Amino acid sequence: MPRELAESLYRDGRLREQQPAGTYARKVLEQLLIDLSWSSSHLEGNRFSLLATEELFRRGTAGDDADAVMLLNHKAAIEFMVDGVPMQGLSASIVRNLHAVLMSDLLADTEALGAIRTKMVNISDTVYIPTQIPALLEDMLEMILNKARLIKNPIEGAFFLWVNLAYLQPFEDGNKRTSRLAANIPLMLYNCSPLSFLDVSPRDYALAMLGVYEFLDVSRAVDLFEWTYRRSMKKYIVVMESVGAPDPLRLKYREYLTEAVGLVVRDRRSAQTVIEELGLSDERAPGFEAMLLDELKKLAVFNCARYRLTMTATQAWIDADRPH
Incomplete structure (x- = not known):
């Protein structure tokens, strides 16, 4: 991502006053739970509408509906991040637990939850084949997280995590949804507007990922990230203003x-x-x-x-x- 763009987004998206890490996300949490859960699930082909998602969250039970489980897992994973990230920062345990919560009851093998995969993974609609060696996957995951921790601009850190976790595919399934939520970790730590992937179409998302997978070209991903992050910023500025001064x-x-x-x-x-x-x-x-x-x-x-x-x-x- 161009440095000038990252700096511009950081200036526009950060909380102005000094606050403990995670304050921004907590202030907009109720709206974020719905927005990010629905947007991320929608990109996975989830059939729930936004209104149906709100009703599901009020009801809180999924029954045997896999799409409902996916949404409730997203909600639980975001809540886990809001609680855990300010205390633990960006760590492998946070990311792996994030995957475990997101994929709970959606993977046949419960041992695969949060675990570095030992099976081959195939990504639909691309010829890209990720690395298949478990030890190498674990080392590369640590390398990605170490590099992300060194990035001073949280916008760059968010973009870096989103692209590289999706490219690495460290888990058996659920890698793209893990990368979308993990991208919010640097934003939470620096009190920037969350990234909820508002209004991103599955086609545009797939094209952005295709450029990364097959050509190592992030230009489409940069454009998509900027567009959707600016929409997120506008949304949560309005939400923050409606919250008003704390009691x-x-x-x-x-x-x-x-x-x-x-x-x-x-x-x-x-x-x-x-x-x-x-x-x-x-x-x-x-x-x-x-x-x-x-x-x-x-x-x-x-x-x-x-x-x-x-x-x-x-x-x-x-x-x-x-x-x-």
């Missing part, structure tokens, strides 16, 4: 609220008991009880990650009629 009371009680919600949902403790045990009565923490009860009322499987809850635990609590 000072919510910021004050942030960690207490996470702990309290977790105790109610995971441990099935009553809200009143939790408030007393944490010493957060209205006398000592004005407004906390009302905030906790309101959050418990709004809690759903599509927004539970912010409280470090799994979708399974949250759904079980909801199915039990939200005991609190």
Whole structure:
């Protein structure tokens, strides 16, 4: 990617004020979950519409529908990144776990989840055949990640990861979707607008990848990346503006609220008991009880990650009629 373009995109896409890594992604998380999950799945031929995806996330159950599983896996993988990347950065364990979450229940062999492949992989509609030696694949994956960590501009880092992970094909299946989500890791670390591949058509995406696979030509990929990233930036600027200034009371009680919600949902403790045990009565923490009860009322499987809850635990609590 041309350096001038990367610098321009970084200037336009970054969060202006100094914030902890991952802040941008957390602020737009609910919209990002839908956008990136649907766009990435759509590029894999998923038949769900955007509206059907939103309904699926509200419902939170897939049954035996593989397309629904694909979407819910994307959602869980994005939540995993938002929680894990700020603490662990860009690492092989993050990328391999990302693959494991994305392909959960979609690969016949569960040992292949997050594992460097030992089988030959064929990519449709191209004569390109990726490297087939497992030890070499593992070394090259580490090399790609090491190089990406040295790239100072997160836009360049995102593009580098997207193209090179897709080219390497380190996993048995799900490589392109892993590369799309992994491209967001540098963006999260530097608080840049996420990349959700909004409105990218499967044909345009395939042509961009074909140039990389067969000719080592990234020109189409650069054009596609710039186009879709600028669309992502515009979308999330609007989302950020709609969020408004953070509530000072919510910021004050942030960690207490996470702990309290977790105790109610995971441990099935009553809200009143939790408030007393944490010493957060209205006398000592004005407004906390009302905030906790309101959050418990709004809690759903599509927004539970912010409280470090799994979708399974949250759904079980909801199915039990939200005991609190």
